[in-house]
């Protein structure tokens with residue numbers, strides 16, 4: 001090995017998920033591994049595509065209704081964002097609700113630092129308390145915001161990337177993190193014509209395909225793999241029964257390869273399931289929130305009803321028949 005070779009330390013959880021996922025009867029790898037540096041850049045590029053309606057629609061909804069949100073929640077909240085606020089959406093909310101503090105939570109310290117710096121220039125007097133943690137579990141918030149009312153923020157319909165059981169677990173964890181009486185602004189993507197959904201997840205420019213196939217490049221680079229990436233293609237399908245878009249990687253020919261010294265053989269047509277993106281009907285989103293102890297206070301949607309922003313409130317447990 002020459003002096004310039006950079007060795008990436010493999011994440012043991014990535015290795016375990018990939019080896020188990022490739023060997024599973026229905027091969028599947030958790031979607032969170034799509035987001036290495038390159039994957040995150042490609043996802044950013046996806047959000048700019050004409051066919052990818054969610055980002056544009058949600059941003060417009062926030063611009064139109066952030067005043068309504070502020071009227072309902074008041075000012076002086078600690079805004080707690082689940083995921084770092086690298087997007088254009090965070091400043092829209094912060095401008096409207098005049099918070100007393102901002103707490104971005106992200107598992108990646110790099111993203112946290114980048115977004116904290118970006119926000120400080122626009123909100124120089126806003127106290128920012130970044131927390132590096134996995135928000136899938138309840139988190140101890142910084143002491144500095146202990147007495148402030150909390151407003152959670154979870155845009156992007158990222159909730160849709162979880163199967164309903166995990167989505168409810170996450171919403172419950174958020175409730176525990178924020179506390180009873182806190183509020184949550186959450187973006188949820190709606191069910192819409194299948195052609196619109198398929199174009200958004202299989203764009204003609206091939207950016208989503210590159211995003212999906214990047215997972216194989218990542219496996220090869222980080223887990224000593226020799227997967228023939230050109231032997232796989234991106235596939236997006238609408239699973240109506242599960243109300244979700246699914247991304248898969250399809251073997252276009254028989255492919256035998258090694259990952260971390262383990263041999264795998266994929267016959268032509270075999271697939272690796274890499275992501276789900278659930279879409280919700282009006283009542284579905286409410287039921288999901290209620291299952292986790294969140295009552296819906298208000299909901300805003302666009303003219304085409306393609307996306308909705310919901311303001312929910314953490315309800316205290318109460319007896320029910």
Ligand code: AVI
Nearest residue numbers: 046156157158161201208277
């Ligand atoms: C991050 N998440 C909300 C995106 C979505 O729409 O489900 C991920 C994505 N996958 C392909 N395109 C976008």
